[in-house]
Amino acid sequence: MATLKLGLVGAGRMGQNHMKAIAGSDVVKVTAIAEPAEATRAGLPRSGAAVYADLDSMLEAGGLDGVIVCAPRDLHLDTVRRTVAARLPIRCQQTRGVLVAWAQEEDNMSAHAALHPKNSLLQPTVAV
Numbered sequence: 001m002a003t004l005k006l007g008l009v010g011a012g013r014m015g016q017n018h019m020k021a022i023a024g025s026d027v028v029k030v031t032a033i034a035e036p037a038e039a040t041r042a043g044l045p046r047s048g049a050a051v052y053a054d055l056d057s058m059l060e061a062g063g064l065d066g067v068i069v070c071a072p073r074d075l076h077l078d079t080v081r082r083t084v085a086a087r088l089p090i091r092c093q094q095t096r097g098v099l100v101a102w103a104q105e106e107d108n109m110s111a112h113a114a115l116h117p118k119n120s121l122l123q124p125t126v127a128v
Helices: 013-023 038-042 055-061 073-085 100-112
Strands: 004-009 028-034 050-052 066-069 090-092
Touching (some): 004 013, 013 028, 050 055
């Protein structure tokens, strides 16, 4: 069985919770992490995942089957825009958007791209 290779956007407390939940799976692996805070990147446990300082670098590296968004809520819309443009399924850790208009834009983008920002193929986050 092929392993589902996920990118993680945001490796703070919630991102690290997701990494711990996924760590024991033979089906799903976090293979890339985008985290802008240098101190957070430096404190990440060694997992074998490639670590990037920004989302664009992670997306440009390729090789992902989907993305888990654990970034702060005010960054979700931009993160979803860029991830949808990369044609990757998305699982947002939090409720999407700060404003209703942001959530509606995410829905419109994902519908146009035939992706769903909340569920896609990553609902539930770990299917083991």
